Structure formats: structure tokens, C-alpha cells
Amino acid sequence: MAANATHQFLKILSSKALNPTLSLPLTQIRKFPISQNPRNYTSVLQAAVNDNVGSSSGGRSGGLSSPPPPPVNEISERIDINPPKGTRDFPPDEMRLRTWLFQNFREVSRLFGFEEIDFPVLESEALYIRKAGEEIRDQLYSFEDRGGRRVALRPELTPSLARLVLQKGKSSPLPFKWFAIGQCWRYERMTRGRRREHYQWNMDIIGVPGVAAEAELISSMVTFFKRLGITSADVGFKVSSRKVLQEVLHSYSIPENLFGKVCITIDKLEKIPIDEIKKDLKLVGMTEEAIEELLQVLSVNSLSELEEILGSSGDAIAELKQLFSLADKFGYSDWIQFDASVVRGLAYYTGIVFEGFDRKGKLRAICGGGRYDRLMSTFGGDDVPACGFGFGDAVIMELLKEKGLVPELTPAVENIVCALDQELQGAASLVATKLREKGQSVDLVLENKPMKWVFKRAEKINAGRLILIGKNEWEKGLVRIKNLATFEQCDIELDKLE
Amino acid sequence: MAANATHQFLKILSSKALNPTLSLPLTQIRKFPISQNPRNYTSVLQAAVNDNVGSSSGGRSGGLSSPPPPPVNEISERIDINPPKGTRDFPPDEMRLRTWLFQNFREVSRLFGFEEIDFPVLESEALYIRKAGEEIRDQLYSFEDRGGRRVALRPELTPSLARLVLQKGKSSPLPFKWFAIGQCWRYERMTRGRRREHYQWNMDIIGVPGVAAEAELISSMVTFFKRLGITSADVGFKVSSRKVLQEVLHSYSIPENLFGKVCITIDKLEKIPIDEIKKDLKLVGMTEEAIEELLQVLSVNSLSELEEILGSSGDAIAELKQLFSLADKFGYSDWIQFDASVVRGLAYYTGIVFEGFDRKGKLRAICGGGRYDRLMSTFGGDDVPACGFGFGDAVIMELLKEKGLVPELTPAVENIVCALDQELQGAASLVATKLREKGQSVDLVLENKPMKWVFKRAEKINAGRLILIGKNEWEKGLVRIKNLATFEQCDIELDKLE
Numbered sequence: 001m002a003a004n005a006t007h008q009f010l011k012i013l014s015s016k017a018l019n020p021t022l023s024l025p026l027t028q029i030r031k032f033p034i035s036q037n038p039r040n041y042t043s044v045l046q047a048a049v050n051d052n053v054g055s056s057s058g059g060r061s062g063g064l065s066s067p068p069p070p071p072v073n074e075i076s077e078r079i080d081i082n083p084p085k086g087t088r089d090f091p092p093d094e095m096r097l098r099t100w101l102f103q104n105f106r107e108v109s110r111l112f113g114f115e116e117i118d119f120p121v122l123e124s125e126a127l128y129i130r131k132a133g134e135e136i137r138d139q140l141y142s143f144e145d146r147g148g149r150r151v152a153l154r155p156e157l158t159p160s161l162a163r164l165v166l167q168k169g170k171s172s173p174l175p176f177k178w179f180a181i182g183q184c185w186r187y188e189r190m191t192r193g194r195r196r197e198h199y200q201w202n203m204d205i206i207g208v209p210g211v212a213a214e215a216e217l218i219s220s221m222v223t224f225f226k227r228l229g230i231t232s233a234d235v236g237f238k239v240s241s242r243k244v245l246q247e248v249l250h251s252y253s254i255p256e257n258l259f260g261k262v263c264i265t266i267d268k269l270e271k272i273p274i275d276e277i278k279k280d281l282k283l284v285g286m287t288e289e290a291i292e293e294l295l296q297v298l299s300v301n302s303l304s305e306l307e308e309i310l311g312s313s314g315d316a317i318a319e320l321k322q323l324f325s326l327a328d329k330f331g332y333s334d335w336i337q338f339d340a341s342v343v344r345g346l347a348y349y350t351g352i353v354f355e356g357f358d359r360k361g362k363l364r365a366i367c368g369g370g371r372y373d374r375l376m377s378t379f380g381g382d383d384v385p386a387c388g389f390g391f392g393d394a395v396i397m398e399l400l401k402e403k404g405l406v407p408e409l410t411p412a413v414e415n416i417v418c419a420l421d422q423e424l425q426g427a428a429s430l431v432a433t434k435l436r437e438k439g440q441s442v443d444l445v446l447e448n449k450p451m452k453w454v455f456k457r458a459e460k461i462n463a464g465r466l467i468l469i470g471k472n473e474w475e476k477g478l479v480r481i482k483n484l485a486t487f488e489q490c491d492i493e494l495d496k497l498e
Numbered sequence: 499m500a501a502n503a504t505h506q507f508l509k510i511l512s513s514k515a516l517n518p519t520l521s522l523p524l525t526q527i528r529k530f531p532i533s534q535n536p537r538n539y540t541s542v543l544q545a546a547v548n549d550n551v552g553s554s555s556g557g558r559s560g561g562l563s564s565p566p567p568p569p570v571n572e573i574s575e576r577i578d579i580n581p582p583k584g585t586r587d588f589p590p591d592e593m594r595l596r597t598w599l600f601q602n603f604r605e606v607s608r609l610f611g612f613e614e615i616d617f618p619v620l621e622s623e624a625l626y627i628r629k630a631g632e633e634i635r636d637q638l639y640s641f642e643d644r645g646g647r648r649v650a651l652r653p654e655l656t657p658s659l660a661r662l663v664l665q666k667g668k669s670s671p672l673p674f675k676w677f678a679i680g681q682c683w684r685y686e687r688m689t690r691g692r693r694r695e696h697y698q699w700n701m702d703i704i705g706v707p708g709v710a711a712e713a714e715l716i717s718s719m720v721t722f723f724k725r726l727g728i729t730s731a732d733v734g735f736k737v738s739s740r741k742v743l744q745e746v747l748h749s750y751s752i753p754e755n756l757f758g759k760v761c762i763t764i765d766k767l768e769k770i771p772i773d774e775i776k777k778d779l780k781l782v783g784m785t786e787e788a789i790e791e792l793l794q795v796l797s798v799n800s801l802s803e804l805e806e807i808l809g810s811s812g813d814a815i816a817e818l819k820q821l822f823s824l825a826d827k828f829g830y831s832d833w834i835q836f837d838a839s840v841v842r843g844l845a846y847y848t849g850i851v852f853e854g855f856d857r858k859g860k861l862r863a864i865c866g867g868g869r870y871d872r873l874m875s876t877f878g879g880d881d882v883p884a885c886g887f888g889f890g891d892a893v894i895m896e897l898l899k900e901k902g903l904v905p906e907l908t909p910a911v912e913n914i915v916c917a918l919d920q921e922l923q924g925a926a927s928l929v930a931t932k933l934r935e936k937g938q939s940v941d942l943v944l945e946n947k948p949m950k951w952v953f954k955r956a957e958k959i960n961a962g963r964l965i966l967i968g969k970n971e972w973e974k975g976l977v978r979i980k981n982l983a984t985f986e987q988c989d990i991e992l993d994k995l996e
Contacts, residue, residue, distance in 0.1 A: 078878030079624055081664040084649060087618035089662050092676065095614045111934040113911040113941030113959065116593045120585035120695065121619055121681065122651070126577055143641040146685050151582060153620070164587050166579040173958065175944070178590065183619065187644050197618065205944070212923055212944040219927070223934060329924025330931055380576030413611040425710055426827030429717070433828055436609040436721060443611030446673065446703070446710040460671065461611065 041097040041397050041406070086188070086196030096409040098199070101393060102181055105201040108224045109179040112216065114203055117178045119160035121185075125150035127159040130347045130378070134264055139186040141196070153185035157202045158348070158372070158388060159379075165206050166381040174207025174384070195394065204388030211319050213387050214352045214371065215326035221356060221367060221389065222332045228396075229405045232332070235366065238339035239323065239354045242370070243316035244306065245343065248297050252290040260347035262286075266298065267345040300340040319352060348372040352387070358399055366399065367391035416463040418445040418454050420470045428469045431479055434497060435467075458484055467497075539595040539895050539904070584686070584694030594907040596697070599891060600679055603699040606722045607677040610714065612701055615676045617658035619683075623648035625657040628845045628876070632762055637684040639694070651683035655700045656846070656870070656886060657877075663704050664879040672705025672882070693892065702886030709817050711885050712850045712869065713824035719854060719865060719887065720830045726894075727903045730830075733864065736837035737821065737852045740868070741814035742804065743841065746795050750788035758845035760784075764796065765843040798838040817850060846870040850885070856897055864897065865889035914961040916943040916952050918968045926967045929977055932995060933965075956982055965995075 083089045090098055109116065125142045142152035154160060157180050165176065180202045187196060203220055205213040218237055225235055245266070246259060254262065265280045281291045300306045303324065307317050320338060327333050336354075344353045355368030369389025377383045400406045415435055419428035425446075432442040443461055445454060458466055468480040473491055481497075482489040581587045588596055607614065623640045640650035652658060655678050663674065678700045685694060701718055703711040716735055723733055743764070744757060752760065763778045779789045798804045801822065805815050818836060825831050834852075842851045853866030867887025875881045898904045913933055917926035923944075930940040941959055943952060956964055966978040971989055979995075980987040 079661070080622065081661050081877075081879070083618045083658075083661075084620060084622055084647070085645075087620060089618070089658075089665070090616040091662060091666055092613035092615055095616055098616075099614065110939050111937070113914075113939050115590035115909055116597065117590055118588040118593055118596075120581045120587070122582060122585060122683070122695075124578065124582055141643070143643070145639070145641070147583075149582070160581075160587075163577070163579050163581075164589060167587070168589055173954070177941070185620070197620075208944045210945060212927075212942075215927065216942060216944060219931065326924055326927055330927045379579070381579070411613055416611075426824055429710075429713065429824055429828045433717065439609070441608050441611050443675070444710075444714060446706045446714060447708060456671065 041094050041101075088195065088197070092411065093409075096411070097397070097406070098393070100407060100409055101397070102199075102201075104224060104227055105179070105181055105391070108220055108227065109201075109203060111223065112177070112203070112220045114177045114179040114220075117161070117164065117180050118182060119154070119157065119164065119180070121154055121183055122151050123154050123160055125152040127163065127379075128152055128155060130260070134347055135345060136186070139188050141185040141187040154182070155184055155186050156346075156390065157182050157184065157200060158204070158346075158375070158390070161202070161204055161206075161388070162375045162379055162381075162386075165384060165386070166376060166379060169206070169376075169381075169384055175213075176204070176206040178206070179203045199393040201391040201393075202388055204386060206384055206386045208387075209373070209385040211323045211352060212326060213385075214354070215323055215330060217369065217387060217389055218327065218336065218354060219330045219332060221391065222330075222335050224391075225335075225356075228400065230399070230403065232334040234359060234399070234403060235335070235356055236359055237336045237354050237356050238342040239320070239336050239352065240338065240340050240342040241316045241320055241352050242343060242349050243314065243319070243351055244297065244310065244340055245294070247310055247314050247316055248290075248294050249286075252286060252293075254284065254286060254290070258284045263343045263349070264345060264347060266294075266341075266343050269298070269341060298341045301338060303338050306338070306340060323352060344368055344370055348375045348378070350374050354389070356391075362402070363395050363398055366395045410462050411460075412462045412464070413443045414440045414464045415442045415467055416445065416454070416458045416461065416465075417442050417467045418469065419448075420468055422448045424469045424471065424474060427474055431467060431469060431494065431497070434494065438498065539592050539599075586693070586695070590909065591907075594909070595895070595904070596891070598905060598907055599895070600697075600699075602722060602725055603677070603679055603889070606718055606725065607699075607701060609721065610675070610701070610718045612675045612677040612718075615659075615662065615678050616680060617652070617655065617662065617678070619652055619681055620649050621652050621658055623650040625661065625877075626650055626653060628758070632845055633843060634684070637686050639683040639685040652680070653682055653684050654844075654888065655680050655682065655698060656702070656844075656873070656888070659700070659702055659704075659886070660873045660877055660879075660884075663882060663884070664874060664877060667704070667874075667879075667882055673711075674702070674704040676704070677701045697891040699889040699891075700886055702884060704882055704884045706885075707871070707883040709821045709850060710824060711883075712852070713821055713828060715867065715885060715887055716825065716834065716852060717828045717830060719889065720828075720833050722889075723854075726898065728897070728901065730832040732857060732897070732901060733833070733854055734857055735834045735852050735854050736840040737818070737834050737850065738836065738838050738840040739814045739818055739850050740841060740847050741812065741817070741849055742795065742808070742838055743792070745808055745812050745814055746788075746792050747784075750784060750791075752782065752784060752788070756782045761841045761847070762843060762845060764792075764839075764841050767796070767839060796839045799836060801836045804836070804838060821850060842866055842868055846873045846876070848872050852887075854889075860900070861893050861896055864893045908960050909958075910960045910962070911941045912938045912962045913940045913965055914943065914952070914956045914959065914963075915940050915965045916967065917946075918966055920946045922967045922969065922972060925972055929965060929967060929992065929995070932992065936996065 088094070106116070125140065128137065128140055130137065136155050140152050140155055142150060145151050161178065161180070168176075181199060182202075183197055184200050185197050203217055205216065221237070225231075242263060245263065249259060249262060261284055262281065265277060269277060278291055281294070282288075286294070297306070297309060300309065303317070303320055310317060324333070324336070324338070327336050342353055342355055343349075344355065349370040350373045351371035353368070353370035356366040358366065367389055369387065371385070371387040373385045374383050375386065397406070417428050417432045417435070419425045428444060432444040435442050443457070443463060445457070454466070463484055465484055466482040468482070470480060473480055477493055478491040479494060479497065480489060480491050586592070604614070623638065626635065626638055628635065634653050638650050638653055640648060643649050659676065659678070666674075679697060680700075681695055682698050683695050701715055703714065719735070723729075740761060743761065747757060747760060759782055760779065763775060767775060776789055779792070780786075784792070795804070795807060798807065801815070801818055808815060822831070822834070822836070825834050840851055840853055842853065847868040848871045849869035851866070851868035854864040856864065865887055867885065869883070869885040871883045872881050873884065895904070915926050915930045915933070917923045926942060930942040933940050941955070941961060943955065952964070961982055963982055964980040966980065968978060971978055975991055976989040977992060977995065978987060978989050
């Protein structure tokens with residue numbers, strides 16, 4: 001029921017995402033935001049158009065959804081021309097945006113001295129099986145392969161990273177500063193526009209126990225936002241520490257091994273009714289008094305107030321203070337705020353947790369992460385201090401759209417080369433080769449087309465100049481060059497073509 | 499049995515791949531070469547080491563291969579730290595090579611005016627079900643998703659491309675010149691070192707009926723090879739046309755719809771015994787006489803000889819002649835040769851087919867492609883002339899290794915910034931931020947470490963200079979800069995730091 005209500009809510013939100021007067025707060029907190037809305041980058045409207053195309057061509061519920069494998073016959077019936085439900089194609093315009101976004105991820109990672117890594121998109125299911133009741137488990141895109149192995153399309157990158165650390169950690173000196181940009185999958189019940197895959201930028205620091213690491217990670221996300229034109233008036237980071245909760249639970253003698261579960265429950269605070277939360281907390285053995293104090297602590301949003309409640313002796317307060325002090329030196333104090341309600345939805349966090357949110361409260365978490373010092377031992381290895389964040393490609397694109405910050409990226413090619421005569425196609429090839437050898441991009445016209453067509457093509461691909469190979473000129477060793485911005489033209493010797 | 503023999507053969511080859519005296523010809527022809535050997539780019543030996551690591555940690559046949567889903571308990575037993583069988587991790591050194599290779603794919607595509615696209619790695623299984631008995635069908639990594647849909651990890655990119663063309667073809671003017679770099683999957687029985695995933699660079703031209711398109715595609719692959727230092731003494735292209743076969747079959751009244759099947763059978767010529775080939779050809783209704791003539795034609799490797807057999811009136815001869823003439827103008831005649839035995843292993847080719855091979859005959863096909871003018875109608879759409887190629891990441895890396903052309907790519911960061919005192923960590927953060935704002939990469943030391951450690955770290959990450967924040971200097975507004983190439987050092991004002 002609660003889940004249904006959320007879906008309804010998302011549906012409303014999704015149908016109005018472009019309406020700037022809408023300001024419903026949706027602070028559904030999870031590590032890996034998948035857009036509740038567009039199936040592509042360019043526009044929500046476009047997504048709606050695609051949906052129509054889908055249904056006019058027979059829809060997705062057609063031939064593809066029947067369970068038994070199709071017969072081994074030549075296909076002649078119309079196939080669904082849409083990508084599978086919940087996934088995206090990237091035609092050139094979408095791809096340019098994706099490339100632009102990824103280049104920004106990469107450039108920020110480079111500025112911070114991080115090295116890129118990657119893992120298989122298909123992993124062993126065992127990597128993701130944790131008992132804390134995370135949403136991620138229910139949405140695992142898992143199956144049995146032909147060899148009887150349980151495998152899963154990765155829903156997140158951190159477990160693969162932990163696996164790689166266990167492989168490399170003993171032979172290479174720490175710290176590792178690694179980043180990855182990878183596609184992640186979640187099998188969700190589809191409401192309109194929700195996706196089953198998204199790309200995620202991760203940065204992780206392995207081997208550094210102190211909060212200087214978290215401060216560095218938040219700094220890199222701030223750097224990313226600034227590059228894109230997003231300010232601290234648009235986006236903030238809520239920061240807390242799981243040690244705050246731990247100290248409260250400890251004082252009520254809640255066993256250590258229930259900690260992850262309690263965190264997952266609390267992470268649902270704004271998604272499901274408070275009574276259900278309380279019921280779940282009772283189930284793990286908390287008294288009503290303990291639950292009330294816990295909820296009290298979670299509503300705190302100043303460090304001094306927290307200090308009054310917890311006292312100043314614990315790690316939680318000390319680390320948070322140190323982080324805020326470093327943020328000040330880094331120069332991003334205006335981006336971060338303490339908020340005890342942030343716990344994040346994954347079981348493995350152990351210390352500082354943070355999440356980026358839009359200050360208008362329209363979108364879900366933009367990015368998030370934290371410290372996970374004990375993940376390696378759950379895989380049977382030795383623990384290594386570690387922290388990192390995940391930053392999806394969906395919510396950030398929505399935010400950029402809202403702020404009018406999506407760049408207009410047009411294709412651009414330096415030259416369009418065209419033979420005026422079928423017989424000069426070889427000559428045109430030669431001209432194209434010469435230009436390409438000089439590092440210039442060339443769209444070579446491969447057919448005998450009228451000049452009107454050529455100009456249209458030149459315009460479409462945004463060519464800088466048109467190079468025409470005509471019989472008379474070619475016999476003199478000349479080609480004609482037309483600057484497509486100024487429309488000036490001249491004949492030039494082939495060897496002098498730059 | 500034949501398959502077993504091939505496996506044995508591959509096993510022998512794989513265990514000696516680094517031995518330069520071995521020159522067994524292995525011309526297993528397929529569109530998407532998956533390496534028979536290394537699981538990573540750097541070395542075959544490394545792969546062997548990894549294999550040992552795998553078995554010492556319990557091996558892959560351990561906990562992960564049991565069919566039922568694991569229990570929902572916290573994992574505490576040791577997990578397999580290797581990627582799933584047949585897949586790769588990309589730690590930083592492997593990733594640098596992959597990035598370098600992909601950058602070359604992208605740069606060549608840009609020079610030719612192609613735009614990048616992508617599709618979901620998970621597609622509807624129906625896209626890949628063709629009746630021709632292709633190897634690719636038996637190796638399809640398919641399964642039923644939770645919604646009862648038959649889906650598959652893409653084994654190749656062309657069917658997704660065709661799907662996208664059907665979506666976009668009517669609203670945008672042709673031609674499309676598109677490229678993609680995507681991961682493809684094949685579920686193969688594993689022999690040592692064979693992989694189940696590889697990346698593939700595709701370039702496709704949609705909407706151009708003439709062989710100028712094929713000439714352009716081959717030119718782009720030649721350009722790629724040249725950029726990497728590979729010459730026409732190392733690599734060549736075998737070129738033929740499926741129309742050659744078609745004309746032979748036509749003269750024996752073999753029905754059109756058996757054409758794809760015949761091609762797939764012929765593609766296995768060097769993989770399975772000739773008697774099996776003949777048996778298969780008889781099954782589709784060819785007489786012994788026709789089979790003998792067909793095999794005769796397939797052994798032809800000069801165009802003039804082919805013309806003698808087929809006569810000069812057909813399309814096959816005319817198109818091949820035109821292609822060789824264009825190749826001459828492009829300047830890559832020395833790279834290509836006619837070879838009637840090339841048919842490629844996918845059912846959808848209709849005209850020119852080509853494949854890149856190493857002239858030493860040690861490796862399988864490096865790349866390959868051709869014209870597929872009738873793929874769209876098998877999906878229920880209108881046909882559009884089209885051609886393209888696939889170029890895997892595996893065989894090319896083996897070739898580069900053999901030729902000593904794998905670049906040595908080291909990490910490089912411009913600055914390493916280090917506070918000499920824990921209390922100056924904030925100051926170091928400020929210095930790092932200032933440098934990053936100027937576009938400089940900075941590895942910020944996040945812990946209080948002895949100078950010996952810092953120098954080791956600087957060396958490992960190949961830092962250009964070391965910037966030290968000491969108490970006395972900082973109080974005067976200075977930082978100490980040490981050039982790590984010359985070991986010169988000086989103190990400089992923070993504001994003057996460039």
C-alpha cells in the first residue's frame with residue numbers, strides 16, 4: 001500500500017517534472033538514484049513521444065513477452081523497434097550529452113588524481129546478497145546462467161570494487177584512489193518513465209581511515225557541480241555519521257549485528273508511515289523509549305545540539321567536527337549541513353554518510369555515499385578503511401534541465417568533401433585521405449547527389465567548409481573550397497590544402 | 499568431435515601464443531573475434547598468474563556455482579575474488595590500455611565524420627534469432643527476466659543498430675554514419691583463457707547503396723592500423739562478395755532463402771572436415787556437381803580468374819572491380835586482396851564482405867564486416883542499404899603485443915600535495931583546491947605520513963612536483979615546491995602558485 005502510494009506520487013511528479021511551480025518535496029533516499037522520469041537526456045516530452053511510438057508499433061507486450069524461447073525460424077513479423085522496457089538507446093544527440101557528462105566525471109576525477117577502473121557488468125549474485133533488507137536486493141536483476149551459476153547484472157559498483165581491492169590490496173601500496181563510470185541495473189516494477197538501467201560515476205578512496213578522505217570526496221562532487229554551473233544555492237549535501245545511530249543503539253544494548261537492519265529501516269523514514277518504522281524497530285528488540293530517543297536524535301540538524309544529547313566523548317561528534325572544519329578550509333562550507341536523518345539505504349556503511357540534494361526539494365538524492373570500513377570482511381577478506389560515493393546520470397540531467405544548464409551540443413565536422421562527377425569519387429577519396437592524415441575530420445559524400453542535397457547535408461552535420469572536386473579544377477590539380485560560415489570560396493592546389 | 503578438435507587446437511595455440519616460432523594458420527572466420535587467450539591486455543603470463551590466484555582462493559567451482567539462490571544471510575565465508583568465469587576486471591593498468599585503444603577507435607571515427615551511438619547491453623532475444631545455424635545463436639547469453647521476457651546480453655551490435663535505424667530512419671535524412679564501442683557477450687564452453695565478453699568497435703553507413711561506402715569503411719580500419727604502427731606487411735584485408743556465391747547458386751537453381759544457410763556452412767570451411775561441409779550442402783539440395791563448382795569458385799583468389807568463371811555481366815565482378823579501383827585512389831591497395839573464400843559467419847550479409855587478418859596467420863580474424871542490405875526487412879521494416887564492420891578488442895591487443903606496439907602507459911599526476919603537520923591538512927586542502935581550479939591534477943596526501951612514504955607515493959603515481967605545506971612557510975604565506983624530475987626546490991607564495 002505504502003509502495004503504491006509512492007508510485008502514485010512518482011507518477012504525479014513525473015507528469016509535471018517540467019512545471020517549475022511544482023515543489024513537492026521528494027526526499028526518497030537511496031544510494032543510486034534512478035530517474036523517475038525521462039528515458040533519455042534531451043527531454044521528458046521526448047520520452048512521452050517514444051512511448052507512443054512503442055504502442056503504435058504493437059507495444060512492448062507483444063511478441064517479445066511470451067515466456068518460451070521463440071522458434072528458430074527466420075523472423076518476418078515486425079519486431080519491437082524500442083529498446084527493452086526500462087532501457088535506453090543512445091542515438092547521436094543523446095550520446096553527445098552522455099559523452100559530455102562522462103567527460104566531466106572523468107575530468108574531475110583526473111583533477112583529484114584518481115585512476116579509472118571497471119568491472120564486468122555481469123557479476124556473481126553472491127556479491128549482492130546481504131541480509132539487511134535493502135531495496136537493492138529485491139530489485140536484483142539476477143538469473144541462472146547456462147552453467148548453473150547464479151549471476152546478476154550489477155546493481156551498484158561498490159561490491160565489485162571490494163572484490164578488486166581484495167585481489168590487488170596486498171600487492172600494491174595503499175591508498176587506492178579509483179573511479180569508475182559503469183552501467184548498473186535494477187529490476188523494478190515499471191511505472192511510466194522509470195528506468196531499469198542507469199550509469200553511475202563512483203569515486204572511492206581505499207586505505208585512508210580519517211575523514212580527510214570523505215572531505216576530499218565531497219570536494220570532488222562540489223567541483224563537478226561548479227563545472228556544470230550548479231551553485232550551493234541549487235544543491236547541498238546532508239552529512240551525518242552512522243556512528244551517531246550506533247552510539248544511541250549501543251546505549252540501549254541493541255546487538256551490533258542488527259545495526260545494518262536498523263539503518264535500512266530508518267532510511268525508509270520518509271517513504272513509509274512512521275508506525276511501520278516503529279513496528280520494525282520493535283521487532284529488532286528496541287523498547288518504545290529507545291525508539292523515541294532514536295527518532296528524537298534523527299531530527300537533530302545541528303552539531304551542537306547533537307553534542308548536547310550524545311556528549312562530546314564519542315567518535316561521531318569528533319569526526320563530524322573535523323569534517324566540517326576541513327570543508328571550511330576546502331572552501332565548500334556553504335554546500336554542506338549536518339542532518340542526523342541521513343543514514344543511506346545500503347547496509348555496509350559504517351561512519352560518515354552524505355547525500356547531495358536539490359534545495360528545491362523536487363528531486364530524489366542526486367548522489368551519495370559514505371564510509372564502509374567493514375565491507376571487505378563480509379567477503380571473507382581483511383578489512384581496509386574505505387569510503388566512496390555513487391553519482392547517477394539521471395537525476396543530475398533532470399536538475400540541469402530545470403536550471404537550463406544542459407549544453408546544446410551539435411555535431412561538428414571540419415570538412416565535407418564531394419565529387420561533382422561520379423568518376424571523381426576516387427579523387428574525392430584521395431582529398432579526404434589527405435585531410436584526415438592532417439588530423440582533420442571529413443564527411444565524404446559517397447553518392448552522386450545534387451548540390452542542394454550536399455548543402456543540406458553540410459548544414460545538418462555542421463560542416464566548417466565544403467570541398468568540391470570538379471573535373472576542370474582537378475585536371476589542373478586544384479580543388480574548390482567554400483567556407484560555410486562566410487560563403488567565401490577559392491581554388492587551391494591539392495598539396496596546399498591544410 | 500570436430501568441435502573438440504578445435505578446442506584442443508586452440509588449447510595448444512593458447513599455451514604457445516607467445517612463442518614466435520609457432521606459425522599454425524588459424525583462420526577461424528567470424529565477425530566477432532573473441533580472444534582465445536588473454537583475460538587482460540597486459541600479458542598472457544599475467545592471465546596464467548591470475549588463474550593460479552583463482553584456484554588458491556578456492557577456485558570458481560566453489561560456492562558460487564550452486565544452482566539455488568544463496569540464503570539471505572550475511573556473507574561471512576570467503577567470496578571468489580575473481581570476476582565471473584570468462585569476464586575481466588579492469589584495474590588501473592588494464593583500464594589505461596582500454597582507454598587508449600578506445601580513444602584510437604573514437605579518433606578514427608571522428609576523422610571519418612561518424613557520430614557515436616550506443617544501445618542497451620541487454621536486448622530482446624528475438625533480435626538475434628535467425629535460422630541460418632550461425633555459431634552466434636548457440637552462444638547466445640539469454641535468459642528469461644522476472645517479467646517473463648526472453649532477453650539476451652547482446653552478442654553483437656548490428657541488430658540493435660538496425661532497430662535504431664527503424665526508429666530514426668524516417669524522421670532523419672540519410673545517410674547515417676554511426677559508430678559504437680560496446681561490450682558484447684557470448685556464452686561459450688570455456689577452455690583456458692577464452693572469454694565470454696569483449697568490446698567491439700563498430701562503424702556503419704546506413705543509406706548508401708554503392709561500394710564507395712565499403713571503401714570508406716576499409717579506409718577507416720586502415721587508418722586505425724596505421725595510427726597504431728601496424729603496416730600492410732603485418733595486416734591485410736581479404737575481400738569478396740556474397741554475390742559471387744549467389745551467382746553460382748543461382749545457376750544451379752538453389753532457392754534464395756537457403757542462401758544464408760549456405761554461407762554459414764561455407765564459413766566453416768577451415769574449421770570442420772570438408773566431407774561434413776559437402777554433406778551439409780547436399781542437405782540444402784545442391785548436386786555434387788554444383789558443390790564441386792562452388793568449392794572451385796571459393797578457391798579463386800584473383801578477380802580476373804573469377805571473371806573467367808562467372809563472366810563479366812554480373813554485379814559481383816563489377817562491384818569488386820569498383821572497390822579495388824577506389825582502394826587504389828584511397829591509397830590502400832597494398833592492404834587488400836580478393837579472396838573468394840571469405841563469406842563471414844553471419845547470415846545477414848548480402849554483398850561485399852571483408853575481413854582483416856594478420857599476415858603471419860597466427861591469429862583469428864582481427865575485424866570484419868560487409869554489406870547487409872536486407873536486414874531491416876527481416877525485422878519487419880523497409881530495407882535500407884547498409885554496411886558496417888565489427889572490430890574486437892582482443893585480437894588486436896594480441897597483435898600489438900606480438901609486434902611490440904603496446905604502449906607503456908604510466909599514471910601521471912601533476913602535483914602531489916602534502917601537509918607536514920596534521921594540523922595543516924586544511925591548508926593542504928586549500929592548496930589542492932587552488933591548483934585544481936587552475937586545471938591541474940593533484941594527489942592530496944590524506945594522512946600524516948613520513949617523508950619517505952610521500953616520496954614513494956610520488957614515484958608510484960608519477961607526480962611532476964611535490965608541494966609541501968610546512969608550518970613556518972605557511973605562516974609566511976609560502977609553500978615549498980620540489981620539482982621531482984630535477985629535484986630543484988623553492989618556496990613560493992600561495993597566490994603565485996601556477
